Amino acid sequence: MINFLFAAIKAGTPLLFGTTGEIITEKTGNLNLGVEGMMFLGAFAGFFIGHHTGSVVLALLASFILGALGALIYAFLTVTLKANQTVSGLALTIFGAGFANFFGQIMIAAAEDGVPKLPETFMNRLAEKPIPVLGSIPYIGKLFFSHNILVYVGIIVALICWFYMKKTRAGLTMRSVGENPGAADAAGINVTLVKYMNILLGGGICGMGGAYISLVNGGGVWNNNCVNGQGWIAVALVIFANWSPAKALLGSLVFGAFSVLQFYAPKDIIAIPNAFYVMLPYLITAIVLVFSSIKKSKEHSQPAGCSINYFREER
Amino acid sequence: MKHFKKIAALLLSAMMLLTVAGCSTTGTTGAGTANADFKVGVIHIGDPADGSGYSYAHDLGIVAMQEELKLADSQVIRKINVDDSDAAATRTAIEECIEEGCTLIYGTSWGYMDTMEQMAAEYPDVMFSHGTGYKSNGTNFNNYFGRIYQARYLSGIAAGLKTTSNKIGYVAAMDVTNSEVTGGINAFAMGVESVNPNAKVYVKVTNSWFSPDLEKQAAEALLDLGCDVIAQHCDTTAPQLAAQARGAFGVGYNSDMTKDAPQAHLTAPVWNWGVYYTMTAKAVMEGTWDAANYFGGMDDGLVDISPLSDNCAPGTAEAIEAARAKIMDGSFKVFEGELYDNAGNKVCEAGQVISDADITGAMNWYYRNVIAE
Numbered sequence: 309m310i311n312f313l314f315a316a317i318k319a320g321t322p323l324l325f326g327t328t329g330e331i332i333t334e335k336t337g338n339l340n341l342g343v344e345g346m347m348f349l350g351a352f353a354g355f356f357i358g359h360h361t362g363s364v365v366l367a368l369l370a371s372f373i374l375g376a377l378g379a380l381i382y383a384f385l386t387v388t389l390k391a392n393q394t395v396s397g398l399a400l401t402i403f404g405a406g407f408a409n410f411f412g413q414i415m416i417a418a419a420e421d422g423v424p425k426l427p428e429t430f431m432n433r434l435a436e437k438p439i440p441v442l443g444s445i446p447y448i449g450k451l452f453f454s455h456n457i458l459v460y461v462g463i464i465v466a467l468i469c470w471f472y473m474k475k476t477r478a479g480l481t482m483r484s485v486g487e488n489p490g491a492a493d494a495a496g497i498n499v500t501l502v503k504y505m506n507i508l509l510g511g512g513i514c515g516m517g518g519a520y521i522s523l524v525n526g527g528g529v530w531n532n533n534c535v536n537g538q539g540w541i542a543v544a545l546v547i548f549a550n551w552s553p554a555k556a557l558l559g560s561l562v563f564g565a566f567s568v569l570q571f572y573a574p575k576d577i578i579a580i581p582n583a584f585y586v587m588l589p590y591l592i593t594a595i596v597l598v599f600s601s602i603k604k605s606k607e608h609s610q611p612a613g614c615s616i617n618y619f620r621e622e623r
Numbered sequence: 624m625k626h627f628k629k630i631a632a633l634l635l636s637a638m639m640l641l642t643v644a645g646c647s648t649t650g651t652t653g654a655g656t657a658n659a660d661f662k663v664g665v666i667h668i669g670d671p672a673d674g675s676g677y678s679y680a681h682d683l684g685i686v687a688m689q690e691e692l693k694l695a696d697s698q699v700i701r702k703i704n705v706d707d708s709d710a711a712a713t714r715t716a717i718e719e720c721i722e723e724g725c726t727l728i729y730g731t732s733w734g735y736m737d738t739m740e741q742m743a744a745e746y747p748d749v750m751f752s753h754g755t756g757y758k759s760n761g762t763n764f765n766n767y768f769g770r771i772y773q774a775r776y777l778s779g780i781a782a783g784l785k786t787t788s789n790k791i792g793y794v795a796a797m798d799v800t801n802s803e804v805t806g807g808i809n810a811f812a813m814g815v816e817s818v819n820p821n822a823k824v825y826v827k828v829t830n831s832w833f834s835p836d837l838e839k840q841a842a843e844a845l846l847d848l849g850c851d852v853i854a855q856h857c858d859t860t861a862p863q864l865a866a867q868a869r870g871a872f873g874v875g876y877n878s879d880m881t882k883d884a885p886q887a888h889l890t891a892p893v894w895n896w897g898v899y900y901t902m903t904a905k906a907v908m909e910g911t912w913d914a915a916n917y918f919g920g921m922d923d924g925l926v927d928i929s930p931l932s933d934n935c936a937p938g939t940a941e942a943i944e945a946a947r948a949k950i951m952d953g954s955f956k957v958f959e960g961e962l963y964d965n966a967g968n969k970v971c972e973a974g975q976v977i978s979d980a981d982i983t984g985a986m987n988w989y990y991r992n993v994i995a996e
Contacts, residue, residue, distance in 0.1 A: 311847040319840060413672050421882040422674035435868070521836070527864025529883055531835045532673050538836070567837075571827050571844035574996060582798060582830045 310450055312572040313565070317455065320564025321462045322347070322525070325517025326542025327549055327556040328466045333379070333510035335473060335551060336503050337486035339615035340382055341397030343514050344539025345404025350375040350515025351522035352408035355426070355530050356415065358523060362427040364434065368461070368519055375515015376508040378404055383507040387500055390617040401539070409532045416530065424530040431528045434458065458520050463557065465513060470553040482506050486611035489618035499618055517542070544593045550600060550608035563589045658908050661694070661727075664720025666713065667703045668732035669833075669858075675878045676858045677832075678703070681731045681754070683878075684896025691901045692908070700725055707734025714738055721749055727907045729900065730754065740764055750907050750914070754896075755803075757984065759916045767899050770920035772810035772982060773950050774892035776957045777928050777943050778874045779814020781889045782822075782852045784936040785872050789822040791815060792845025794838055796857040798828045799995065802986040804856050807892075809990040810957050811854055811874075816992050818942055825850055826995040835861040846871055852889070863888050872934055879929035889939075891929045898925045918979055922951050964988035965995075 326343050333340045340346075354371035358364070382400050385391040415424045434456045438444065442453040473479040484492045485502045493499050521534050545563055549556040570585035600609060663685075671682030682701070689699055700723050702716035713735050720728055727750045730739050736756040743751045743764035756766040782791050793811065797804045812824045825848055827841040834857075842853050842865035853866040854874035860883040866873040867887035873880070875891035899917060906912035919925030931940055949955035960971035970988055971977055977986070989995055 311844075315840060315843060315847070319836070413670075416672065416674045423883050431868075525836050525839055525861075527839065527861060527868055527884075529860055529864055531859055531861070532670070533833070534835050536834055536836060568840050568844065570830075571841050572847075582828055586830060 310447055312568065313451055315568045315572070316561055316565035317459060319567045320560035321459050322517045322520040322538055323542050323545055323563050324462045324466055324556060324560035325520060326514050326539055327545040327560060328469050328553045329510040329513030329517065330542055330546045331549065331551050331553055331556060332469060332513065333507050334546060334614050335486045335611055336482050336506035337489060337611055337613040338386055338503060338507055339393050339397065340379065340507065340510065341394060341543060342378065342382055342400025342404065343542050344535055345401035346375040346378040346511045346514040347518030347521065347535045347539045348404035348408035349378045350518030351534055352411055353515065354519030355522040358426050358430055359424055362430050364430060367523060368516060371515040371519035372512035375518065376512035379507045379511020383504050386617060387503045390619065393615050393617065412530055412532045426523065426528040434524055456524055458524055466553045466557050473553065486613050489613050493620060541589060544590060548593050548596050551610065552608060661908050662698050662700060662723065662725040663904055664700045664717065664725035664728040666705050666716050666728065666730045666735055667701060668705060668707050670703045675860060675880065675883065677877055678731065680877045680894050681896050684900045687897030688900035688904050692904055707732040710738050714742065717742055721746060726750060727752065727904060750912060752903055759914060762914055765914045765916050767917040768983065769894065769918060769925040770979065771892055771894065771926045772806055772957055773921045774926045774928050775807045775810040776814040777946055778854065778890050778892050779811040780818050780942050780946060781931065781935055781939050782854055782874050783815035783819035784939050784942065785889060786819065786822050786852045788849050788851045789819065790848060790850040791822055791824050792842065792850035792853045793824050793826045794841045794853065794855040794857055794862045795826050795828050796832045797830065799987055799989060803983050805989065806982040806986045807856050808993060809986065812990040812993045813957060822992065824993045826993060829857060833858040835859045838862050839865045842866060860884065881929065881932045887934065888932055889935050890931050892926065893929050894926055895924055898923055958982055963991045965991050965993050
């Protein structure tokens with residue numbers, strides 16, 4: 309059971325990054341379906357820099373920057389050129405996957421034996437090890453204090469984003485732009501700037517989720533197509549989390565648990581086909597959607613201005 | 624401002640086009656071979672440039688054939704990432720090959736079979752050879768596959784000698800209903816049992832041929848169960864890397880994964896497709912190909928295990944050599960009775976041998992030391 313929850317937390321972490329990033333983006337009024345693409349960009353950047361410099365910090369930074377650059381393309385298309393958000397996001401997904409695989413291929417061709425690897429010291433820094441004292445508490449120590457460092461980074465990022473959105477002035481500004489850009493504009497807020505900043509921030513966080521996949525899940529070896537649909541799960545998770553980074557913490561744990569459940573569920577007790585487990589997260593998302601649409605809470609729903617481009621002239 | 628946006632959009636699209644154009648690669652060496660007109664088309668489900676895995680293994684065979692027969696690069700036409708569940712895409716890829724003058728087409732994945740069969744009737748002058756299936760028309764369309772289970776049996780010996788917990792994990796892409804996977808698991812489990820009757824093989828299924836994350840998670844779940852050797856029948860190196868990260872060991876598949884996980888990997892069952900590709904391409908060139916189905920084994924050199932790594936337990940090489948010799952001279956058949964499944968049913972009578980067609984097409988039970996929970 310402890311092993312199962314431990315594996316669930318690990319499986320949920322890349323989703324947590326992606327979800328947090330997408331919540332920020334959507335709360336500022338832009339539905340960016342390019343999470344998968346930005347994760348691919350971040351996955352490649354993190355691995356490439358880690359491969360060449362051996363620095364975890366630089367690798368994370370690079371994944372943030374490339375993820376944000378991907379988001380910049382999207383922001384330019386949707387905020388400045390007012391292009392359709394759905395189409396732009398899909399384009400970003402395809403672009404990001406192609407970009408990562410193309411340069412990944414070059415990296416494979418250039419590497420010794422055709423296997424691009426992260427340095428051993430790098431992998432040691434990302435290894436799962438118990439935190440002194442806390443890690444030796446029975447059960448709880450293993451469950452919460454024995455993870456690789458990026459798991460904690462993910463949790464801290466989600467908490468900071470929650471604080472930023474709910475407790476700061478800048479967060480309020482951002483949410484107002486997402487709900488009603490016209491009113492925000494009238495109140496003297498620079499809508500374009502706020503949108504750009506938050507889309508870039510969200511994209512960067514998504515990129516870090518990609519880095520988790522390529523650095524930790526990859527086991528130190530580059531895999532083309534490594535993100536493999538997790539960006540899309542993150543998009544579904546945004547709905548599950550009711551657009552709140554704090555709930556995203558719980559949501560990513562639940563989705564992570566579903567993805568590893570098939571490996572830990574005792575089959576002789578519950579004989580369910582594997583395909584059922586694969587379906588579960590989406591089924592739960594659909595149920596959550598039903599309930600949240602019945603509840604109709606303004607606070608915990610998609611921002612009113614989401615996926616609608618803001619034309620000042622049409623106010 | 625309006626013009627600026629148009630220009631910006633134009634520039635952006637121009638940039639993307641340039642990027643795409645920059646992606647095409649060329650690598651043609653001079654022709655000047657005896658059969659300069661002969662062209663071979665290869666349909667890959669993945670991209671061989673990935674450096675390991677299924678398409679890579681097939682392409683190594685193509686390259687070996689090309690070198691053996693001294694074909695120029697322009698005489699081999701590859702179509703990569705052709706979805707084998709998309710008949711239209713398959714047809715387009717094959718038609719492109721034919722238009723470029725290919726007279727022999729290899730399709731490397733199961734799903735191309737029916738399309739290739741239809742096209743073989745439409746293009747009687749083109750030879751079609753399809754991997755991992757079973758159909759043939761006797762004139763210009765056949766199937767090829769092999770007894771990879773022989774190699775899996777040998778790799779099971781390496782795993783059985785290595786384990787100390789007597790728990791061996793097996794990350795399987797598909798569940799018991801897929802007989803190609805299941806037959807492989809059984810052969811592996813028999814190899815394990817032959818040297819270590821106490822060891823059990825634990826199976827976890829990912830339901831996906833390619834998924835680094837699921838394969839890693841499945842491997843970790845097996846490690847959590849106490850397994851100390853992880854074998855696999857799936858496309859990525861993730862299970863081997865997961866084993867390495869925990870100080871455990873592993874048996875890979877398709878390519879020698881020692882280069883990916885040097886501290887964990889023992890050996891891997893591998894295909895040497897070059898044996899078949901060289902044989903058929905030569906026959907087609909000389910006009911002697913009979914389009915009979917091909918099912919090769921270790922004696923043809925079509926399947927083998929990769930060189931044993933230093934991680935193997937002492938005595939592994941000797942035990943494997945002994946078993947290999949018996950397989951080669953035909954005195955030992957892997958699936959020879961009596962055999963029992965893991966529910967206690969007798970599935971093969973003493974003295975009987977399960978046919979290759981049943982092993983790859985109708986095997987839906989696990990051997991007695993396999994636990995799939």
